[in-house]
Amino acid sequence: MTTREKTMRKITGVLASLAFAALSGTALAADKEVTFLNWVTAEPSNAAVVQGLIDQTGVKVNVLSSSWGDMQKNVFLRVRTKQDLDVYQSSAKWLPTFAQLPNLVDFNDLYGKDYLESMIPQAVLAAGQFKGKQYGMPWNIGSISLVSNKAVLEKAGVSSSPKTLAEFTAALEKVKAADAQSTPYAMMTKDNNLISSDFQLWLWAHGGSIFDDQDNLVINSDATVATLNFMKDLVDRKLASLDTDRGAARRMFGQGNTAFYFDAPVAKGFARDFSGQGADYDVNVLPIETPVAKDGMTSHSMEWGHLLIMLKSDNAKVDGKISKDSPSAKFVAGLSMNDDVQLDYFTKLGAIPVTKTARNNPLITKDKFIVDWNNSLGLPKRNELSPLKDSANYVAIVSEEVQSVILGKKDAKEAAAEMEKRIARILK
Numbered sequence: 001m002t003t004r005e006k007t008m009r010k011i012t013g014v015l016a017s018l019a020f021a022a023l024s025g026t027a028l029a030a031d032k033e034v035t036f037l038n039w040v041t042a043e044p045s046n047a048a049v050v051q052g053l054i055d056q057t058g059v060k061v062n063v064l065s066s067s068w069g070d071m072q073k074n075v076f077l078r079v080r081t082k083q084d085l086d087v088y089q090s091s092a093k094w095l096p097t098f099a100q101l102p103n104l105v106d107f108n109d110l111y112g113k114d115y116l117e118s119m120i121p122q123a124v125l126a127a128g129q130f131k132g133k134q135y136g137m138p139w140n141i142g143s144i145s146l147v148s149n150k151a152v153l154e155k156a157g158v159s160s161s162p163k164t165l166a167e168f169t170a171a172l173e174k175v176k177a178a179d180a181q182s183t184p185y186a187m188m189t190k191d192n193n194l195i196s197s198d199f200q201l202w203l204w205a206h207g208g209s210i211f212d213d214q215d216n217l218v219i220n221s222d223a224t225v226a227t228l229n230f231m232k233d234l235v236d237r238k239l240a241s242l243d244t245d246r247g248a249a250r251r252m253f254g255q256g257n258t259a260f261y262f263d264a265p266v267a268k269g270f271a272r273d274f275s276g277q278g279a280d281y282d283v284n285v286l287p288i289e290t291p292v293a294k295d296g297m298t299s300h301s302m303e304w305g306h307l308l309i310m311l312k313s314d315n316a317k318v319d320g321k322i323s324k325d326s327p328s329a330k331f332v333a334g335l336s337m338n339d340d341v342q343l344d345y346f347t348k349l350g351a352i353p354v355t356k357t358a359r360n361n362p363l364i365t366k367d368k369f370i371v372d373w374n375n376s377l378g379l380p381k382r383n384e385l386s387p388l389k390d391s392a393n394y395v396a397i398v399s400e401e402v403q404s405v406i407l408g409k410k411d412a413k414e415a416a417a418e419m420e421k422r423i424a425r426i427l428k
Contacts, residue, residue, distance in 0.1 A: 033062040034315050034331045037075060038089035040306075041065045043247070045273035049348045056341050057334025059327050068246070069191050072097065072392065079311075086315045086328045090136060092127040092305035093193075093386030099130040100389070103312040107134040110310075110324055111333070119337055124354050127305040136307030137336045140351035142265040144197060144302040145376040146291075151284040152182070152259040161288040165205065165230065168260075168291040172239040175259045186249035186261035187231065187240035189406060192392070194245055195399035197302060198262055200384060203227045204300040206293045210384040210398075210423075217427065220420035226293070228405040228412035235406050242406070250274060254281070264304050268369055269349030282369060287376035299378030306351075308332050390426075397422045 036054070041047045042065035054061050062084070066074045072094060078085045079101055090098055098104070107116060113134070116125060120138060128136025148161060153171065156178040162168040172184035188194035203209065208223025234240040244252075250267070252258040254274025263270075268285045275281040289299040310316060316328040323329060335341060342353035343363055350369065353359050364370055385394045401419045404410040410418070 032315065032327070033060045034086045034327045035062045035064060035084040036087045036089075036331070037064040037066060037071075037078065037085060039066050039068040039071050040089065042067050045270060046349060049269075049345070053335060053341050053345055054331075056338070056344070057331050059331040059334060061331060069193070076101070084313075085311060086313045087308055087310050087332060089139070090307045090309050092136065092141075092303065092307055093383045093391075095128065095130050095136050095307060096387050096389065097391055098309055099133070099135050101311075104133075104135045105310040105312055105316060105322060105328075107137050107310070107332075110322060110329055119356065120354050121356060121359070124305075127303070128307045136309055137332050138354040139306040139308050139336050140265075140342075140345065141305035141354055142352045142373065143377055143380050144201070144262050144264055144304045145287045145373065146201075146260060146289070146301075147253070147263050147267045148286045148288050149253055149256065149259050149284055150286050152256055155179075156259070158259075161286070162291045163289070164295060165291050165293050169234075169239070171259065172234070176239060179257075181257070183239075183241045183244070183252055183258045184260065185234060185240045186244050186252050186258040187234060188244060188246065188249070188262070189235070189240070189242045189403070190245040190248075192395050192399040195402050196385060196395045197383065199227065199231070199398060199402050201262060201290055201300065201302055202230060204381060205290050205297075206230070207297060217420055217424055219423065220416045224416040224419070225412040228402065228415055231402065232405050232408075232412070262302075265350050265352050265370075265373055267350065269351075285369065287369075287373045289376050289378050301377045301380045303380045303382045308336060388427075393426055394423055397426075 038050070040050045041063055051063065054063060071089070075085070075088050075098065107128070116134065124138050124141050125134065127141055128134055128138050152175060156171070156174040158171045158174050162171050175182055175184035188198040200210070203223060206223040206227045208221050208227060210217070210219045212218045231240075235242065246263065249258065249261040250263065250270040251274050253261055253267070254271045256275075268282060271281050271285045272278050290301065292299050310328050310332055312322055313328065316322050316326050318326050324333075337355055339353070339355055339358040339361070342355055342358040343361060345351040346353055346363065352370065353364065358364065385391050385398065388394050398419060401410070401415040405412050405415045
């Protein structure tokens with residue numbers, strides 16, 4: 001072989017290697033997965049269904065699961081340490097906290113504000129808005145309402161839904177008398193977010209609030225004292241128990257060990273799973289208005305929703321620019337704006353769809369559970385702590401003071417005064 005032939009062979013080999021590398025790089029880029037962090041797939045009863053929804057988007061996804069209680073911490077950790085993260089799930093009440101992060105996609109810019117409003121009701125889109133930006137794409141929207149177990153109540157001789165707190169307590173007593181091992185009301189006594197949520201719902205039922213209509217702090221009130229004493233009394237009389245979170249409450253409800261707890265519309269899906277009876281158990285899942293202190297008072301539920309938040313990562317871009325044709329954008333749209341996916345989520349787990357067309361589908365409009373749920377709302381209110389900057393600090397204060405009363409470490413008046421003092425200190 002001549003020197004020239006040897007040289008040409010080397011050049012040809014190098015070019016072939018470069019071509020293979022380029023092709024391999026293209027394939028790897030095309031196959032790059034969207035990293036999606038969520039808490040729903042961390043729940044065994046939800047994992048398979050939600051994975052099925054993800055598969056229907058047609059986008060390759062690396063699904064990361066986190067417990068609900070660790071979700072905020074894990075998002076901030078991944079962002080701070082520059083670990084892969086493209087899309088993540090958020091509770092609607094966490095949006096003000098997550099909005100502090102850099103590089104969030106405004107979905108109005110991505111899809112177009114007019115287009116989003118043509119697809120999703122404005123009231124639903126509002127759950128994902130912060131300071132004029134659409135940082136959250138609604139995934140499913142509903143409320144936190146009181147759910148009652150018809151089978152447990154009928155067994156205890158309770159034939160009608162309680163309207164007042166006195167009637168509610170009487171129903172709990174009957175449930176306890178019928179089954180001494182039961183927890184009549186699965187009150188949230190574990191996890192700061194859950195404790196503060198239950199506390200606020202009962203505070204509203206007593207006619208109180210954390211802030212008044214002019215945003216003045218008014219938590220040190222007779223209503224707060226009454227609410228704390230009400231919650232402590234339920235625990236002292238074993239009508240509620242310690243160390244209960246939403247997961248435990250859902251399990252107890254489905255297994256017929258509790259009569260009431262606060263949850264979102266997905267309660268039906270969990271009841272199906274934990275009862276082992278599937279859709280046959282739906283007749284026992286009855287959302288009701290939250291009982292109030294006195295006849296004539298307004299009942300309240302808490303606004304609730306799951307959002308999808310998208311980061312300006314490489315998977316959000318096409319040719320270096322944020323694009324609705326990017327893998328991340330296609331994934332978000334596939335979960336939130338595809339009626340088949342939305343209705344599948346509803347059929348299997350009871351999640352209320354967000355698109356106008358899905359909400360008008362007969363599956364929704366003729367569903368008794370949804371009709372009952374809408375009748376349970378009373379006047380929905382937003383979690384009072386969620387809009388505050390660094391809201392986790394305020395949530396911690398409220399939950400710590402609630403726990404101090406439930407555990408007998410403080411009396412209710414002392415805890416109410418301490419709540420206001422501690423919140424006022426960090427509001428400045």
